[in-house]
Amino acid sequence: MACPDALEASDLLIVGGGTAGLSAGVAAAQAGGRVTILEAGDSLGGTLFLSAGQMSAAGTRLQHALGIDDSPEAHVEDIMRISADTANPTIVGLAARHAAEMYDWLESCGFSAAPACPVVGIDHEPYSRRRFVWGEDGGRSILKVLMAQLGPHLRSRRVATFLGTRVTRLLTEGPAVVGAECESGGVTVRHLARATLLTTGGYTANVAMTEKLTGYEQPAVMSWAGAQGDGLRMAMDVGGRARGRENVVTRFGAILESDAKPSRAIATFESYPERRAPWEIYVNAAGRRFMREDEPGIGSRSRALQDQPRQRCWIIFDQTILDTASPGIRGWTRAQMMAAFDGHAMFARADSLQALALACGLDGEALQSTVARYNASQQRGADAAFGRVHMPAPIMTGPFYAIRQQAFATTSSVGLAVDGELRVIDLADRPIPGLYAAGEILGAAALMGRSFCGGMMLTPALTFGRLLGRTLARPAA
Template identity: 35%
Template sequence: MSTDYDIIVVGGGGAGMTAALFAQAAGASVMLLEADTKLGGATRLSGGVVYAAGTSVQQAMGITDSPQAMYDYIMTLNGWQTRPDIIRLFAERSAATVEWLVSLGAEYEWVVKSGVDTVPRGHCTVGAGDTIGRLLINEVGAKGIETALGTRVDRLLVEDGRVVGVHASGMDLRAKAVIITTGGFGNSPGMRARFFPSAAQHGDIVYSVHNDAPFILGDGIKLGEAIGAQITGHDTGLVLPSAGLVPNSVEAFLPPWCMLVNDEGRRFMPENSPYAVSGYLINEQSGAHAWAIFDEKTLVEGSADKRFSDPYHTGEVSQTWDEDLIRKHVESGKIRRADTLEALADMVGINRLALSETVARYNSDAQDGVDSEWAKQAPKYFPIDAAPYFAVEVRASVIGQTSAGLDIDTKGRVRDRNGVAIPGLYAAGEILGCVQGNRYSGGGMGVGNALTFGRLAGEEAAASLRVNA
């Protein structure tokens, strides 16, 4: 069979560039196709956190960790509703991902607890995702890997049950193997409704953090489905809490100075819970929403402290929860204000008796400087006792990651609907539907997946060429 390249990589984000680099390092000729006019994808737009265990960076900071501990945490958090073989592979190979980034010039001054785990595993890249994207782009250029921008793949070429290339820009490109790394589907309303209904339920206010990467449209799912690939991970992904006060804003972390309650007037989580769990908890409440409650004194004093919004040390601060912005939305009617808590409860449909009891307990804890019920960690506790009172609706309407997608085996090969590996087809990154279970494990899982499984796909695709030679 005559071919144009040994391997074609479809998608030029973190997973695609990594796959291309390691495939070429293993001796394969590679073509990298990207639908956008630039490389980088969702990885370059990310916070640059890489989830990994047992790294030299952790060791230098005195952090004791291991792949086994990472595996145990992810499997437990997800109630074993994810693949043990895939998670073990991820855990065991994650440290090598960080070491490789360090070898390319990435720097790490912080490793944080990016989920609800007890060990800091979120490796915060100095310069965030832009640094990772730039390092990978420079490496692709330095290695002379051929790229074609503005090239969107229409379909996979299949002969005798084997993927032998792609059709893109009106022409066929043939290869011995194809790696799909097209990212998720966060920018596609149709795909969200089909594969991520718990996010899509919020309607027009749903927004993806990948909005500036216009081709995060689920192309990989369409390409795979057309040839019989298994699509797994239905209704999984990362949803972030948002008050929606700033259009298309990414908040991720709610301020620690508010009190969050459901329609029943009860608290149900620490207000500053990691976004790895907070969005899911909000979606599980009546009406799939919650109310941030605070008073006038808290608004004035609490809103001045923006430290809560940048735990990953990216230098960015929250675009929302400013005093002036909140007062503006009070006047617009989007935020409710009342002179008594009872009136506020009636105004927004909260059980007023339960809210009164919840506030009484909350205020008692605030006076003691400790959250006795939900163990919220806050620099200062503000009682809710100075009228007027405010209520801000919060929904889990921002998509941080979609996690439905292609199924792979431990060699990165895409499986069909019968669980059989499709010859010549590999995948990595957000297009995978078998990495995240029913919970996002912590900040850095997305980038960690892209780079770790991108490397796996590149190495295994190149290795298959030698076997089939």
Template identity: 25%
Template sequence: MSAAQASQHFDEEHDVVVVGSGAGGMAAALTAAHHGLDVLVIEKTDSIGGSTAVSGGAVWIPMNPHSREVGVEDSREAVLAYLQAILGNRMRRDMIDAFLDAGPRMVSFMESNTALRFVPRAVSPDYQSNLEGASTGGRTIDPAPFDGRELGENFNLLRNPIAEFLVFGGMMVGRKDIDSLLGIRSSWANFRDSTKLLLRYGLDRLRYPRGTRLLMGNALAGRLLKSALDRKIPLRTRTAAAKLLLDGPRVVGLEVERDGLISRIGARRGVVLATGGFPANAAMQADMLPHADQHYSMAPIGNTGDGLKLAREAGASIETDNVGNAFWTPVSVMRDRDGRDIRFPHLILDRQKPGVIAVNHAGRRFVNEAISYHEFVEAMHRAHESEPTIPAYLVCDASFLRNYGLGLVRPAARSLSRFLDSGYLVAANTVAELARKLGVDAVNLAASVAQMNQAAASGHDPAFGKGSTAYNRYLGDPAHQPNPCLGPIETPPFYAVRVFPGDIGTAAGLKTDAKARVLDDERRPIPGLFASGNDMNSIMAGAYPGAGITLGPALTFGYIAGLELANATQDEAQP
């Protein structure tokens, strides 16, 4: 049956159908629509934004147009040297070259033609900042804060951020906001800034279910949603892709299911798969992730590998040669009074601060606590091969808990009863008693605490080097000397939280080429089929070089897919 004949059986037709509404899918939709194509976005859940909306929002784009604004002179040679040091023979030069070529152009295109705006980080060290070619800033950019009121009645269409990252029941805050709120009585500037935040939030709650001052990934998703609405791109929620439709080897459309009804949608130019990978698919987790029975994902529950399954049925291939198949983070879990499991990713707020250690079941430290969340879980996996390390335990004292918080326990928390009653937070008057409650070796835990106290006094951690790199120190407490990451554990009571391996998304995905075209088992492009975001195998092969290495490639290869679908060159795409 020819494509023309197949089209007669479609209930509707568009030039492009994008499956998924995160950064990768929306970038493809916006780029294609800018070039005159008729684009439809379908989304399985009832909200727009996917994993992007609940993410930190960082976007890693080396040599981006904003780098020089913060005094950073980056170079392709430095970026390649850094990535080569991390990826080794897993570095696909064609994909990296495409990313480095198109990334800066993508930023310029989006800022000129959509509501996306970015703010550079003058200081944001790459995660392995001691390696050749690493940068201390400029490569990571953040979405500018966004006023959700610009979405009007569509504000409620945007996926909510993770509830545990909100304060006062619905207010988003950044690191600077947290400092102002905690120090509201310490300076006029803090009082002024905090009062402004609280007044804005109070007014928001008179009209909206949460605050409309959007930050991080929610700001990025909100800006993409605003851009799609401005371009009048139809966004169809509660619509699941059920099957790709083929004419010979070519993808010409797809079947979708909405409210129990199946319809056939034609895609004259192609289909873009951007469904967010498979972090919520238990069977795929068991097949592709280590220790899946003790693994906790922070990704949306709708990310069940739909794109991968559809593409496989059409002959696509999933990449298996990765250093790891997910982007790891340690996660603590609390069973709340209502029976709900609340998960918290230990990304940047506690492990790096002075006065906390991570130990395994033997009571021994096994890692530099201040390394990246991804490397922390890699260390858990390695250590577990010789000593039980899943779960591991973050151990601190009363001073640390008051100053920095621990997981779900916020700094200066007025009451700990909810966390203690649930068993999430374990407390004891002595280190020996804490060891007994945790079931870890008391002698080894006492020794680990004593060794950290010695390291704190000297400012040097001979065992694991906590605080020895620019990335470590960036997330420590700059007011604490001589090492912003090393502090004593000596003020009772003592506390601990269990942490498990988890993820913020999957890295394994569909094999694609440098034009975001999905490849079959013979590495040939499947005509009419594209992938971006976490449906596309990570160009970092499961490594995690810096903040934003998921969203940076997602936006960039979504942009590349949009250009390819429109048959536009990158030069033509410029404003």
């Protein structure tokens, strides 16, 4: 539907029809409210189209049925442990206390967890209990349920959705937010509501904003195109503030298509040692190793690369490793790798380490001495520098190979400051009347600190959407 050229009024105005927005829309309609959802894209769903759909909730019916003893308190404890107390305990506590109710509701509406679930962890630091779940079709499994629940409310017009409608600014009366202005088909329209909920997602598709907010380069965009940071910007325009810059964390990385900015990832070198233990070494721009390459923790691996110049490293190996180890690039055959060494800018091959360094723009002497030290450790069977355990072969038989791997952000660490009721707060921590936020707009730093906690983006997005939808959409008395 195109945005109407008229002023609309509803109980709840939801800006962004993705994960949190749809969850809020369904809950608000079920609570009897009249709801408007404004969505910039051509479809509802947002990041659910890309997301792996992994959630974590403690005390669910699924866990009870399997005899798993769990509680929100244990969930919070795990998150604070994994994040080394860098997550926001108020926000984490709110999510953990309500997550099981949200998850049970999803299941009651037809969602089912993949047969292996729940697990303590996969690709993330393990939790202390089996509470990590996902559907067979990732984020789309969740989207299917949300859309089925929204359907009747769309038909009854309790919920009005406007696609292709990008909200550009919030409307205020004094200190209060009373609605939003949007652009649709070249027309500017204002929507008024008793409460406005920002569920516009993150900012990582907006390179300039990511770099400004985080202080780190954003060389590649792998997020939902709608993650432009609009909600954060609009809230800051009416007095809101960002937080979490000190806890920015980037992903261990990917191999980029090119140095164009933004680029895209063409492949990922396997960095999870439980899937493929490394034979290679990683060196930074100075030609030095900087981490234990078989480091088991995703958070530690990510932070190690993030702390290197330009958040990049070169994966170094030799002909023996190429011939002996399984291909290191996820999903690639050896033939694909060899083709890349024939000309791709992120791949280099040379007969000597000195020449390899030159091809990569690294210091040749530094690379040679790094490899010599690693080989000596490998012979001794002990890596005194970093404590690496898996060292099956030295790097000594040319030709030598290098692949450049680059960190970047897929989720937004910095987020909008809210209080314990998810009200957007100003510089003096006072709530801005009428303005609420849920989802990635709150920032990963609030939910997971400077770490990765399984399911702790999606679960809070769905949970907070549901909580706010229920409370904000109650029709005026």
